[in-house]
Amino acid sequence: MNPDTDKAPDKGWSVRKLAVVLYPFTAAAVAINLFMLGLMWQALGLPAISPVNALILAVPLGVPATILVARWVRRLMDEADT
Numbered sequence: 001m002n003p004d005t006d007k008a009p010d011k012g013w014s015v016r017k018l019a020v021v022l023y024p025f026t027a028a029a030v031a032i033n034l035f036m037l038g039l040m041w042q043a044l045g046l047p048a049i050s051p052v053n054a055l056i057l058a059v060p061l062g063v064p065a066t067i068l069v070a071r072w073v074r075r076l077m078d079e080a081d082t
Helices: 015-044 051-081
Strands: none
Touching: 015 051
16 A cells, blocks of 8 residues: 555555545544543533534544554455455
8 A cells, every 4th residue: 555645556445435425424433432521521521522422522523533544444445355
């Protein structure tokens, strides 16, 4: 895989295209994890995170998580091709 273009030569989807497709799923997973973290914070006496706040926070936090997931999926796809 060529790190300059984020795409393996003649092999399927680029990391960028995978990230666009996977973003809704990754952002949803981030939102669920943030909400659960907010519930665990209650044990420490902190206020819980509302589901709406978890969704709002998941929009920007989902971007780096999606990039990591897309790279991981691309590596798995490259490994399956070899």
